[in-house]
């Protein structure tokens with residue numbers, strides 16, 4: 001069954017009606033965050049506020065499941081940058097459980113652990129619209145859709161359709177990726193305003209990404 005939902009407000013009302021409204025409403029934005037940038041923070045904050053969530057957790061992966069060649073810097077740096085990035089926003093926090101597990105970070109396994117641990121919470125797993133088409137390839141995707149609501153952040157040139165139910169949210173578009181930032185830093189180009197100032201200071205102080213192209 002294809003489901004395409006275009007009205008955020010209506011969708012959220014429908015979802016709320018299905019759920020026990022006494023439950024805590026929590027968003028999870030999974031990613032590599034190598035490094036975290038403004039598009040991540042804007043999407044987490046906008047989805048949290050649009051859906052009236054109690055909290056949105058940025059969840060760094062240990063090893064992203066689908067990209068074998070994606071090498072990242074030490075997770076301690078990625079976590080520190082996330083901590084700096086969310087420190088002034090009470091809506092945002094960090095979920096570190098994937099870093100405690102060896103191997104690939106399959107979202108089904110993580111969400112199974114989290115939903116078992118927090119039965120009084122409804123989880124909203126946030127992904128960029130560019131990732132929605134890949135959902136059929138995710139590990140145990142049918143079981144995963146029983147555990148979380150997927151939230152898709154609209155992106156230009158990516159279709160808003162899926163064989164899975166998606167809550168679509170409009171967020172100001174930013175054509176920005178961690179890959180772009182790493183390249184710019186390695187080339188000595190400015191990344192001012194593309195990530196929080198305190199994160200930029202941390203990158204400079206530790207000399208991160210200078211050699212990575």
Ligand SMILES: Nc1ncnc2c1ncn2[C@@H]1O[C@H](COP(=O)(O)OP(=O)(O)OP(=O)(O)O)[C@@H](O)[C@H]1O
Pocket residue numbers: 030031032033034039040043126127128129130131153155174175176177178179180
């Ligand atoms: N500019 C953006 N707009 C909307 N969603 C984004 C954007 N950048 C990343 N995302 C989403 O954020 C999540 C985490 O992404 P990730 O940490 O891999 O960042 P990235 O910038 O895509 O990194 P990389 O360039 O290293 O692949 C994914 O769901 C991805 O689709």
Ligand SMILES: O=C(O)c1ccc[n+]([C@@H]2O[C@H](COP(=O)([O-])O)[C@@H](O)[C@H]2O)c1
Pocket residue numbers: 029030031032033059061064065066067105106107108137138139
């Ligand atoms: O579980 C899967 O099969 C799966 C496949 C692709 C991506 N994910 C998750 O989606 C999130 C964003 O992935 P990425 O590669 O853009 O960092 C991150 O939390 C990944 O663990 C999960």
